[in-house]
Amino acid sequence: MTKKIALLISILCTYFSVQAQEKVLELPDSFSSTPSLSKESYALPNQLLDGLMLLLEERKKFKSYLFDANYALKAKITTEVLPHKYKNLLGYNIHENNYSLFFTNNRNTKFGVQIFDFKNEVSSIKLLDFKLKKEMFIDAVNYKNKIHILTVSKGTSDLNIYTFDKNLTAHKNVVSLKHLEYKNPINGFTFFAHNIFSHNDIAKIESNSPNVIETTSKEIKIYQQNQQLILSFDHRIKNTHLYYIDLNTYQTTHKTIEKPSYKEEGFVKSNSYIFDNKIFQIASSNKKMKFTIKDLSTKEKIREYAIHKKDTITFKNSPIIQEGGGAFPGISENQVREMEKTAKYLRKISSANLGISVYKVDGKYNIILGGTKKINSGGTFASGFGTVGTIGSTGAFSVGFNPTFYGYGGYSSTKSTYINCLFDVNFNHVKGDIPLNSFDRINDFEDTLDDPFAVNLFRHHQQLHFGYFDRKDKTYKLYKFEK
Numbered sequence: 001m002t003k004k005i006a007l008l009i010s011i012l013c014t015y016f017s018v019q020a021q022e023k024v025l026e027l028p029d030s031f032s033s034t035p036s037l038s039k040e041s042y043a044l045p046n047q048l049l050d051g052l053m054l055l056l057e058e059r060k061k062f063k064s065y066l067f068d069a070n071y072a073l074k075a076k077i078t079t080e081v082l083p084h085k086y087k088n089l090l091g092y093n094i095h096e097n098n099y100s101l102f103f104t105n106n107r108n109t110k111f112g113v114q115i116f117d118f119k120n121e122v123s124s125i126k127l128l129d130f131k132l133k134k135e136m137f138i139d140a141v142n143y144k145n146k147i148h149i150l151t152v153s154k155g156t157s158d159l160n161i162y163t164f165d166k167n168l169t170a171h172k173n174v175v176s177l178k179h180l181e182y183k184n185p186i187n188g189f190t191f192f193a194h195n196i197f198s199h200n201d202i203a204k205i206e207s208n209s210p211n212v213i214e215t216t217s218k219e220i221k222i223y224q225q226n227q228q229l230i231l232s233f234d235h236r237i238k239n240t241h242l243y244y245i246d247l248n249t250y251q252t253t254h255k256t257i258e259k260p261s262y263k264e265e266g267f268v269k270s271n272s273y274i275f276d277n278k279i280f281q282i283a284s285s286n287k288k289m290k291f292t293i294k295d296l297s298t299k300e301k302i303r304e305y306a307i308h309k310k311d312t313i314t315f316k317n318s319p320i321i322q323e324g325g326g327a328f329p330g331i332s333e334n335q336v337r338e339m340e341k342t343a344k345y346l347r348k349i350s351s352a353n354l355g356i357s358v359y360k361v362d363g364k365y366n367i368i369l370g371g372t373k374k375i376n377s378g379g380t381f382a383s384g385f386g387t388v389g390t391i392g393s394t395g396a397f398s399v400g401f402n403p404t405f406y407g408y409g410g411y412s413s414t415k416s417t418y419i420n421c422l423f424d425v426n427f428n429h430v431k432g433d434i435p436l437n438s439f440d441r442i443n444d445f446e447d448t449l450d451d452p453f454a455v456n457l458f459r460h461h462q463q464l465h466f467g468y469f470d471r472k473d474k475t476y477k478l479y480k481f482e483k
Helices: 002-018 193-199 342-350 403-409 438-447
Strands: 021-028 040-045 052-058 061-067 073-080 088-095 098-104 111-117 122-127 135-143 146-153 158-164 170-176 202-205 220-225 228-233 239-246 252-258 269-275 278-284 288-295 301-308 320-323 336-339 353-361 364-374 414-423 453-460 463-470 475-481
Touching (some): 021 438, 040 463, 061 111, 073 122, 088 135, 135 193, 146 193, 228 269, 269 353, 278 342, 278 364, 288 342, 301 342, 403 438, 403 453
Antiparallel strands (some): 088 098, 088 146, 098 111, 135 146, 239 252, 288 301, 320 336, 320 414, 364 414, 453 463, 463 475
């Protein structure tokens, strides 16, 4: 009887998970049914109005569709893609009915724009005379329907923000990151912001979605919260440096937050994660680990948890897990192993890239603590995507363009060790199973599909949207998921 009840609960959970979405549009004959041809799809939500542009790519052609707030088709354009060297999609500008998509080459030295004029249903290409002069490309963000390209001047701590207007003219604002500078105590060499960006990986964080440890373990992270850009730097063992940049005024605020390793010796790795106006910091060695939660406004400590290698971890809601892909159970299809000893967990995470990930599910904080390391190069996305890290004949898209999609896929070329934890609003540990998050529900839905092509996941109207091409009925379908 008990087994039957458990089975019924499992079936009901799967049913309601799959029913938590609504089909919002279909595009018949959007792609060919030939599986050997690369197919990709992208979404460009209007950040000021309610419109949405979908871009489908196949055979060196773009099919672009413009929809209104109710997903009704307003216009369609079919055109050739940019020259092959413009591989990476960075972002876009929107002015009235013109959508301008910015692409760059692999070295980020040449920039081209594909312009879609939906009023006249025509497309054009403009190659920009925009060159980085002794600068290193960092990333690009979209705000108020305008692309902002971030660079750092070589040999300095100047962060350059280029904003492009409706005429595709770049306007430059410079922000100082001078608080990052420090001297090497051995040879007196000064490390500027440029040196720090050059020697550390950078991650674009979408805080409204779950993020895998492979992403959050990066020591430089970029968060975008409305008009505010937050840059976090964890390259030093003792402190987290935060820069808040207002994209309206370019005024900048700097904060330094002490890590658990600030006063206590013996830690070899550290990192942080920003969520819900709090900073979650972790420090570890092969002998111990400590993580803290602080209020970002006051810097006051809210809660602290610590373990030593002989301890039992009392605040975990999962076994100690090691897997070959993304750090959200169920998404990666790679092998999963469970460990028992805390000492082995500490040894694994402290020899890897340490990370912490936070997401709120059903009013509780799901916190993942762990580490990840690369096991080979040139990995691709996991989770039913096939090889999705490329834009067909155009090349590879910028991770920063759609961090939601990137976070859902995770990596397949890393090995992660982590624990999954659950806490209430006061950060007391809560026993029980981890509730399903939004990516889990979408993954359950994807599992019901038969070999989807051109998969895309993005946020529009503050809701997650999942699109794919159904080869059987030759139709591209878009679903939105409940909040």
